[in-house]
Amino acid sequence: MKKNILLIVSIIMLFVMVFFFSNWHYFSNNHPQLVHEGVVKIEEEQLQKPIKLEGEWAFYPNVLIPSWEKLDNYENTRLTLDVPFSWGKYVQPNEEGLEVGTYHVKVEVPRDGFYGLYIRSIRQASRVFINGVEVGSKGKVSTVLSEYGSENDDKYTVYAQSDNKKLDIIIHVANYNQSQPGIVYPIEFGKKKVIQQHYNWKVFLDALISIGHIVIGVVYIFTYIQNRKRKEELFFGIFTISLGFYMSFINQKVFFLLFLDFEPVNQLRLQLGSIPIALLSLTLFIYSMYPQLQKRKNIYMIVALLAVVFVFYGIYNPITQNARASSDLEVFLRKIAYISVTVPVIFYNVWILIRVMLNRLEGVRYVLIVISAICCYTILLVINFIFGIPIDYTEFVLFLLILFGFASLLNYRANQAFEKIQTLSEELLAHNQMKDEFLLKTSHELRTPLNGILNLSKTLMEGGQGPLKRTQQEQVILIHNVTQRLGHLVEDLLFSSNQMTGEVRVSPRQVPISVVNEVVEEILSVMPKNSQVRLHAEVDLALPALWTDELRFKQVLYNLLHNAMKYTENGEIVVTAYVNEEHMVIEVSDTGVGIPAQDLDRIFNAFYQVNNQHKKEGLGLGLSITKNIVEKLNGDIHVTSTLGQGTTFTFTMPLATGENVSIEQSPAIVTQTTTEVLQLNLPLIHKGNDKKILVVDDNHVNIKALADALAVKGYTVIAVDNGFDAVDYIKANKVDCMLIDLMMNGMSGYELCKRVRKQYDMLELPIIILTAIMKHSDLVLSLKVGANDYLQKPISMDELFIRIESLLAVRQSSIDAIEVEMNYLYSQVTPHFVYNTLNTIIGLSYTDMDNTREALYCLATYFRAKLNVHYRNSFVSVEEEMELVKAYLYIEKMRFGDRLTIKYDIDESIHLMIPALSIQPLVENAVFHGISKKQEGGTVEISVQREGQFVRIKIYDNGVGIPEEKLHQLVNEESTRIGFMNPLKKFKLMKNASLRLYSEEGKGTTIVVLLPEGGGA
DSSP states (O other): OHHHHHHHHHHHHHHHHHHHTHHHHHHOOOOOOOBBTTTEEHHHHHHHHOOEEEEEEEEEEEOOOTTSSOOOGGGGGGGEESSSSSGGGGGGOOOSSSEEEEEEEEEEOOOOOOEEEEOEESSSEEEEEEEEEEEEEEEEEEEESGGGGGHHHHHHHHHHOTTTTTEEEEEEEEESSSSSSSEOOOEEEEEEEHHHHHHHHHHHHHHHHHHHHHHHHHHHHHHHHHHOOOOOHHHHHHHHHHHHHHHHHTTOOOOHOTTTOOHHHHHHHHHHHHHHHHHHHHHHHHHHOGGGGGHHHHHHHHHHHHHHHHHIIIIIIIOOOTTOOHHHHHHHHHHHHHHHHHHHHHHHHHHHHHHHOOOOOHHHHHHHHHHHHHHHHHHHHHHHHOOOOOOOOOOHHHHHHHHHHHHHHOOOOOOHHHHHHHHHHHHHHHHHHHHHHHHHHHHHHHHHHHHHHHHHEEEETTTSHHHHOOHHHHHHHHHHHHHHHHHHHHHHHHHHHHHHHTOOOOOEEETTTTTHHHHHHHHHHSSOOOOOOEEEOOOOSSSOOEOOOOHHHHHHHHHHHHHHHHHHHEEEEEEEEEEEEEEEEEEEEEEOOOOGGTTTTTSSSSSSSOOSSSSSSSSOOHHHHHHHHHHHHTTOEEEETTTEEEEEEEEEEBBOOHHHHOOOOHHHHHHHHHHHOOOOOSEEEEOOOSSSEEEEEEEEHHHHHHHHHHHHOOOOEEEEEHHHHHHHHHHOOOOSSSESSEEESSSOHHHHHHHHHHHHOOOOOOOOEESSSTHHHHHHHHOOOOOOOOEEEOOOHHHHHHHHHHHHHHHHOOOOOOOHHHHHHTTOOOOOHHHHHHHHHHHHHTOHHHHHHHHHHHHHHHHHHGGGGGGOOOEEEEHHHHHHHHHHHHHHHHGGGGGGEEEEEEEETTTOEETTTHHHHHHHHHIIITTTSTTTTTEEEEEEEEEEEEEEEEEOOOOSSOOOHHHHHTTOOOOOHHOOOOOHHHTTTTTTTTEEEEEEEETEEEEEEEEEOOOOO
């Protein structure tokens, strides 16, 4: 606090000393008097600098003496007047209110030459004669008001040559309504060169101060425009600009030296109008800096008040109105009114700054330097405005203080910002290290529960805890697949973490350029046929080989292509390659949405994603991993993009040199040669156990290797080299698992998966995809090709066998689950039928032994079907099921007699496998719930006929029908009637089977079952 007070006091004391020093003659009566009785004699040494012609001038009041007349004629009116000083009471206004007078002084010089006068302030109009010749003027000097014209205290210089070492100087002065008329500031005399230099220096000093203020303001305004966050920069810029313009309007009036067409009235308007603008911007600046110390309503009041002042004085300006009735007092009162409005605003801002000091807010010391200088500046301008006292060097000193204050404030803020940035940088580095450690530890920690979930789900799928129902199997498979997907994300995190810790290892070797085409062709094979994106490679296979890690290189290329496909909905993706010095340059160009310019430098950062409407899902690690791999392989990567037109990623790889070739042989070339020699007779069949594996690959070397390994393992292997033969084979034969190469000529692995899935679901026929692309599972899963699993080439046989055994176990578990569910449904025996049948047979045994024996035979057939279900396949032929139906209806015919009519329409040529006990319960339901409820009985019709590629089984009865509410429950599986619901569930376990129910209350019921011919388990 004490330091701040001392700082303010020091600034004010400095201001006071400079002000009094530069204007001492206004406050002291002891300054030297060179002029005595209208004559001054100047020595040679005095001419080295301007001389102030202060002292006793000859003055002739109320008259303008022509230069050609002798002054002796006016000797009776001659006075001796101190200059500089207002002529005050010595001059009386004429009838029109004009005051005039003539000043005279004789200057004796040591030698003849050109001399000059620097005239600072003569109020209001003046004309200068030297040796009888008019040498300069300001305004129009006249005793007639209509010919009179005033000037606003303009400085000017005049020059003339001495005559006999003398200069006779006569100055005519006229005034109208000016409270301090006459020569009010010393006139400076000297050699022409000295006066010119003196005048030019003052003009330069004023120009420097004005331009300095304006430049500072422009800098702050442009700084605000760049960020538009710190309004104090805007307001301070406006303040310094307006202050700079005001300084150009006063003293040497630099502005009006450049623009000569401004009349005195308009000059004064500019002077008075710029002050409220400066005060307004200063007030808003302080409010923006320290809003917590001010009330908004006070600011509104000040804004309104200064706006009125600006309009009243800057536009209307009553001070410049030359009304004849205006007296000196009225003009003075108008000035006081102007000051009384503006000064309170200054005091208000000073009070706010005092509160800033008392509260010790941020940067207060440097702000106080600036504001103290500004306040002194303002006081100086007020003194100049009211009393007309010039401000020579004081303004320059205050300007330097303002510059010093702002330089200190900016330096303070820069230091504060630097310290904050340094602190934040250290925190960010610490947090970044913590983030890396967190990712690494979290990824490792996630692996354990993920592996647990994968193993548990795998055990459930394989039936380790007993067979699951079909829906349960599907849910477990979904859990397994989602967990695998999460595992891939964890692997990405681990890979990224290992990159950051430098633990990624690469094994470079010679790799042919054809690897680019392989990756592109494999991605093409999994792209949808209706895709609007065209992907192709323009790579010359004659280009030299690369020295790189093949798997990592494929990962880089795949990531870039995958990224291009995500952001290209319609257009073209092109991969090109060419040699540049010792490197291969690979470019991946697309015509997608492009990348904003502000994001180009950050897209390779981990977890960074471009924020736009085309934003896709992901962690934002792909490009970061790509960049790290490329740099690890001694390459470089960069990107160019035009928003809305496309993006080009360019990366380089070292070429394989002759030395590298001698060390490392290319396995790809050997494989090519072998492929050309080996040709197999297909289909290739190896007999083995009951598990059939179908291998589909267009490379015969791969077929041979896979077939031999699977045969040694004991599997039955069937191998073909195209998708069409594979589709034909599975139509006529059953297989347990398929191994499909994703990239094949003709029908791709993707298309083959789609066709297989039309006939078999994932549980019935597992498919393992074989691919060369790193992390292609993202693409495969996103396109839903229908594969159960995947393996990346080169294939590890041990891993392949584990995958096959796991999928076969899942398939067997699914089959067991279906059979368990079937057996549960078969076990539902209707007790009322057994009781009724036995009672009927007992009654019949007393009257008809032949029919009794037939009835017992039919009952035995019925029970054989019910009880044998646990010892054989869950599916039976339609003939067996119809034998059970006929046995059941024979028994019911015995009970109902003529009340039951039975009709059969069965195509004996149909050989179809259907779920056991599926038709009989429906027929039993028709008899029990339909016919038996009618007193007169009814008819049951059973039909088994072909209908296109399906077999139609129809059960009709003309019984009582089903009420609409119960019919709705049956259709929506909400009923508890076992006789209908069990067959419905059995048929739902068959593929492409459908069951329809039609009923009308009082008219009967029809059940239609459509089954694909040749269908079954």
